[in-house]
Amino acid sequence: MSDYAVQRERMVRDLIAARGVQDERVLAALRKVPRHLFVKDHMRGRAYGDHALPIGASQTISQPYIVARMSELLELRPSHSVLEIGTGSGYQTAILALLAKRVYSLERVPELAHQAIQRMRELSLDNVKIQVFDGTVGWSEVAPFDRILVTAGAPKVPEPLLGQLAPGGALLIPEGPRHLQHLVLYRKSAKGELRRREGEEVAFVPLLGRHGWKEAKEG
Numbered sequence: 001m002s003d004y005a006v007q008r009e010r011m012v013r014d015l016i017a018a019r020g021v022q023d024e025r026v027l028a029a030l031r032k033v034p035r036h037l038f039v040k041d042h043m044r045g046r047a048y049g050d051h052a053l054p055i056g057a058s059q060t061i062s063q064p065y066i067v068a069r070m071s072e073l074l075e076l077r078p079s080h081s082v083l084e085i086g087t088g089s090g091y092q093t094a095i096l097a098l099l100a101k102r103v104y105s106l107e108r109v110p111e112l113a114h115q116a117i118q119r120m121r122e123l124s125l126d127n128v129k130i131q132v133f134d135g136t137v138g139w140s141e142v143a144p145f146d147r148i149l150v151t152a153g154a155p156k157v158p159e160p161l162l163g164q165l166a167p168g169g170a171l172l173i174p175e176g177p178r179h180l181q182h183l184v185l186y187r188k189s190a191k192g193e194l195r196r197r198e199g200e201e202v203a204f205v206p207l208l209g210r211h212g213w214k215e216a217k218e219g
Contacts, residue, residue: 004036004047007047008030008035009031011035011050011064012027015065016064016065016068019065021068023071023072023075025076026072026095029099030095033098035047035048035061037122038090038091039053039055039061040053040054040055055088056111057112058205059088059112059205061091062088062091067095069183070149070151070183071096073185073199074170074172075170076096077146078099078100078101079146080100081101081147082104082145082146083104083105083138083145083147084103084104085105085106085136085138085161086135086151086152086207087107087112087116087130089112089115089116089119090105090130093116093128094120094128096149097127097128098125103129104128104131104142105130106130106138107131108132108134108135108208109132110132113131117130134209135152135207136158136160136161136207136209136211136212137158137209137210138158138161140160140164143166144166145164145165145166146166146169146170147170148161148164148171148172149171149172150171152206152207152208153176153178153181153203153204153205154173154181154213155213156175157171157175157184158209158212159211160211162186162188167188167189167192168189168190169188170186170188172184174204179203180203181203181204182198182199182201183199184197184198185199
């Protein structure tokens, strides 16, 4: 077993399962995806610690526990079509790809999107499609989605995303002030009624876009 595989197993056991994540499919996906390939070369020694790491363009790769927790909350099934808002490094995207039938991911930073696309190819994850676009608008051409995951903090859930959520679907988003949010799970009934449940406190980079935060002006 490689050193990275040993670190990955330790991460899943000590940092994720020990903190209460129990979904066996999620744990198996975390054991399989090589997180060190999603961080900058000089940070690979820190890839399996439970912390976020910078990936450039003022973005981060989320800490492994949060990736696992959000994946578990979505209750993903192999038949699901998933929309991810905020591809970033592509690490969460890769986890989703192992848990769902199809993953559509939107990233506003071209450089990050292109790097993530290359990583999907290297890992032979051919059920993922990534585009450069304003994620707050969603991806209406391929909607509706069984699950929607937003990986950046929003002042409130973007209305277009709720509209693209299939009946019986679920949407998970960090919602709240710019520097501190709560994970909020929206469920849409078969009749289209929405239920909202607020969960734990988190801190994500801001969701920028037409239906999110405006970019901070410099100077």
